[in-house]
Amino acid sequence: MDRPDPAAPFRPFDTHLDRDRALALLRQAVAGADDGELFLERARSESLVWDDGRLKSASYEATEGFGLRAVRGDTAGYAHATEVSEAALSRAVATARLAVGAGGGVMAPPPPGTNRKLYADADPVSELPFGLKVETLAEIDAFARGLDLRVVQVSVSLAASLQEVAILRPEGGLVTDIRPMARLNVSVIVEEAGRRETGTAGGGGRHGLAGLVARDHWQGTVAEALRIAVVNLGAEPAPAGMMDVALGPGWPGILLHEAVGHGLEGDFNRKGTSAFAGLMGTRIAAPGVTVVDDGTIPDRRGSITVDDEGTPSGRTVLIEDGILTGYMQDRQNARLMGVAPTGNGRRQSHAHIPMPRMTNTIMLSGNADPAGIVGDVTDGIWAVGFGGGQVDITSGKFVFSCTEAYRVKNGRIGAAVKGATLIGDGPTALLNVRAVGRDSTLDPGMGNCGKAGQWVPVGVGQPTLLIGGLTVGGSAA
Numbered sequence: 001m002d003r004p005d006p007a008a009p010f011r012p013f014d015t016h017l018d019r020d021r022a023l024a025l026l027r028q029a030v031a032g033a034d035d036g037e038l039f040l041e042r043a044r045s046e047s048l049v050w051d052d053g054r055l056k057s058a059s060y061e062a063t064e065g066f067g068l069r070a071v072r073g074d075t076a077g078y079a080h081a082t083e084v085s086e087a088a089l090s091r092a093v094a095t096a097r098l099a100v101g102a103g104g105g106v107m108a109p110p111p112p113g114t115n116r117k118l119y120a121d122a123d124p125v126s127e128l129p130f131g132l133k134v135e136t137l138a139e140i141d142a143f144a145r146g147l148d149l150r151v152v153q154v155s156v157s158l159a160a161s162l163q164e165v166a167i168l169r170p171e172g173g174l175v176t177d178i179r180p181m182a183r184l185n186v187s188v189i190v191e192e193a194g195r196r197e198t199g200t201a202g203g204g205g206r207h208g209l210a211g212l213v214a215r216d217h218w219q220g221t222v223a224e225a226l227r228i229a230v231v232n233l234g235a236e237p238a239p240a241g242m243m244d245v246a247l248g249p250g251w252p253g254i255l256l257h258e259a260v261g262h263g264l265e266g267d268f269n270r271k272g273t274s275a276f277a278g279l280m281g282t283r284i285a286a287p288g289v290t291v292v293d294d295g296t297i298p299d300r301r302g303s304i305t306v307d308d309e310g311t312p313s314g315r316t317v318l319i320e321d322g323i324l325t326g327y328m329q330d331r332q333n334a335r336l337m338g339v340a341p342t343g344n345g346r347r348q349s350h351a352h353i354p355m356p357r358m359t360n361t362i363m364l365s366g367n368a369d370p371a372g373i374v375g376d377v378t379d380g381i382w383a384v385g386f387g388g389g390q391v392d393i394t395s396g397k398f399v400f401s402c403t404e405a406y407r408v409k410n411g412r413i414g415a416a417v418k419g420a421t422l423i424g425d426g427p428t429a430l431l432n433v434r435a436v437g438r439d440s441t442l443d444p445g446m447g448n449c450g451k452a453g454q455w456v457p458v459g460v461g462q463p464t465l466l467i468g469g470l471t472v473g474g475s476a477a
Helices: 019-030 086-099 130-147 215-233 253-264 266-270 331-337 370-375 426-431
Strands: 035-051 054-072 075-081 151-168 174-192 195-205 241-247 291-294 315-320 360-363 379-391 397-409 412-418 421-425 433-436 447-451 454-462 465-473
Touching: 019 035, 019 054, 019 086, 019 151, 035 130, 035 331, 054 086, 054 130, 075 086, 130 151, 130 174, 130 215, 151 195, 174 215, 195 215, 215 397, 215 412, 253 266, 253 291, 253 360, 253 379, 253 397, 253 421, 253 426, 253 447, 253 454, 266 331, 421 426, 426 433, 426 465
Parallel strands: 241 379, 360 454
Antiparallel strands: 035 054, 035 151, 054 075, 151 174, 174 195, 241 465, 291 315, 291 360, 379 397, 397 412, 397 421, 421 465, 433 465, 447 454
């Protein structure tokens, strides 16, 4: 084989492997199995971080490798390597076959084909000169400090990646995908009267870097980060107790993602470990609540043309008007549960086995006026920004910290509050949704999701919501 050109498209069967020989080894690995595939990947990524008035770090990573999987029943054998060669693939066959045992399986039908393409041709890693990226970070720093004399620290991160995959199926089908990703984040610290507060803004998606480093774009990002920081300068200690909570549209959907979304992934329900296991067709949310997982939205951070098993991504209705109607499925769990895959079989890289994962998880719009929703809060808070959170999949219990929230009394928005946490459980919160706004919005493209040690990019979204009876943790007396 010829040596591959790093700038050329990833075509492993032209540069690394003979396709017929690779197919023969794949078929050897999955003989007697229910499913399996050869997943080949080439990935490049670059990250720049500007902090304390200088370029603090710049990193570049290039990886290449394959993962070979054989599935029998609920067991999967998986072998991976960073060397894409016939010798390495031959060694992997024995490991993958450990899951097959005596065999006896019936190979699942292959995924349907698709010619759909959800993202533009772009190479975010290489499209702009390195010097221009550094100059842009310096310009962002100077702009932020010039906007407000209270700015004492600016941190900017710029990240780009390109993942190229090829998935060979035992029946001989080959699926390929080229996945760009770009993101810009800005964080500012302001100080006044000895008090310091932070504001962060940013986002991106499956596209190039040019739009993110355009001056009119990053100036808006800086202004938003500064606005949040200044709001928090005047924030009062958050109240504590059981109260109504209005959630803003867009990024607050991260609460939906964590507290509800993971519980609707197929593996947790097949194993009976989800709070929603066994509830298909029953009411699990208030009327008017409809939730979908949609990996087909062009250019979005969580979107995928095909998943990491070769199944075209889809739009799966999880909850319709409060009734549980579907789970997110990869091929293995779908087969074991007797349903169709939904295009949610995802993996972090060739070194990881696929599993059911979210793409863009969204609550759809309702009919309520967003302003009226906040106006209906007698005593509570309006939460529009979230930071970290924790959730227990089995019970659905969650704890989330608010990065921007306001006190609401008698329908009037009052002072910003600091240190608010929302405490509850997903099943109860869904049933206690009292109003769903008509302003469902997607987040700006900044979500990452962790599961079983793997991280994948995701999107979230929701309209303005009113949830009754959440516990708010705070420090106000």
